[in-house]
Amino acid sequence: MVKIKQVCSQALVIAGREVNKMGAYVHLFLSFLAVISNYNAQAFAPSDIPDRRYLKAYISDDPDGPYHEFLDYSPDLRDQGLDNSIKRVCLTGFWLLYSDYNYSEESSERLGPVHVNGCEALPPSLSTSSLRYAGSPYHLDDSYYNLYEGIKYRGQEFRGNTNADSLLEFDLRMSSVIICGQSPWTFFTGLQFTGEAVCLYPTHINTGNNISLHWNFAQNMSQLGLPDNSIRSVAKGCLTDNVYRGDRPHQGGLGDAVV
Numbered sequence: 001m002v003k004i005k006q007v008c009s010q011a012l013v014i015a016g017r018e019v020n021k022m023g024a025y026v027h028l029f030l031s032f033l034a035v036i037s038n039y040n041a042q043a044f045a046p047s048d049i050p051d052r053r054y055l056k057a058y059i060s061d062d063p064d065g066p067y068h069e070f071l072d073y074s075p076d077l078r079d080q081g082l083d084n085s086i087k088r089v090c091l092t093g094f095w096l097l098y099s100d101y102n103y104s105e106e107s108s109e110r111l112g113p114v115h116v117n118g119c120e121a122l123p124p125s126l127s128t129s130s131l132r133y134a135g136s137p138y139h140l141d142d143s144y145y146n147l148y149e150g151i152k153y154r155g156q157e158f159r160g161n162t163n164a165d166s167l168l169e170f171d172l173r174m175s176s177v178i179i180c181g182q183s184p185w186t187f188f189t190g191l192q193f194t195g196e197a198v199c200l201y202p203t204h205i206n207t208g209n210n211i212s213l214h215w216n217f218a219q220n221m222s223q224l225g226l227p228d229n230s231i232r233s234v235a236k237g238c239l240t241d242n243v244y245r246g247d248r249p250h251q252g253g254l255g256d257a258v259v
């Protein structure tokens with residue numbers, strides 16, 4: 001519900017700003033319909049989209065065993081009959097797995113996994129009950145931020161791909177962040193891009209089949225040098241000299257650094 005409200009708010013802002021360009025947009029929309037028609041005519045299967053985000057969830061360690069493929073958030077894995085039963089995952093994207101329903105702040109959690117066409121076994125301690133991804137709902141490496149109400153990417157989120165001069169109902173509530181795509185983002189402790197600011201660059205990169213995913217994260221605000229629950233606005237780009245480039249990159253499944 002909150003997510004829907006946020007998306008609606010953003011849509012209203014966009015509608016307000018762009019009303020004088022309506023003619024151009026109608027033209028664009030018609031062009032878009034034409035493009036869509038062409039795509040339909042060529043009958044692209046989802047597997048033909050090279051940067052498609054997915055997570056295949058296996059209930060055994062057998063790579064040839066049955067799996068359920070997720071393309072979107074699942075707040076309750078009972079809906080797929082997979083509660084506490086995922087043993088292995090193959091995926092593209094930055095996915096987050098939680099031990100409780102609804103990405104709850106009660107969950108013991110883990111970062112990632114992040115892969116481009118990669119697989120990994122889950123630790124036996126992780127009994128996954130909900131999952132979602134970070135990053136753009138559109139293309140894999142589109143510039144995007146996800147702010148989370150809880151530390152370590154738990155709880156409700158405020159997310160977007162454009163400047164936000166306020167976080168609406170999430171004002172002064174956010175405790176962790178993930179960015180995806182090639183752009184840095186600046187987070188402010190004041191409304192309308194004022195106050196203390198810190199800029200976060202996407203210093204990690206995962207690549208497979210010539211597709212790359214750039215990302216970075218802070219599992220709590222002290223990593224960024226900001227007080228908890230202090231962020232009030234977000235801007236695309238690096239708009240401050242106060243740059244956080246992230247900890248040294250993790251080795252193994254979490255990607256290589258480009259610092």
Ligand SMILES: [Ca+2]
Pocket residue numbers: 148149150151173174175229
């Ligand atoms: Ca919080």
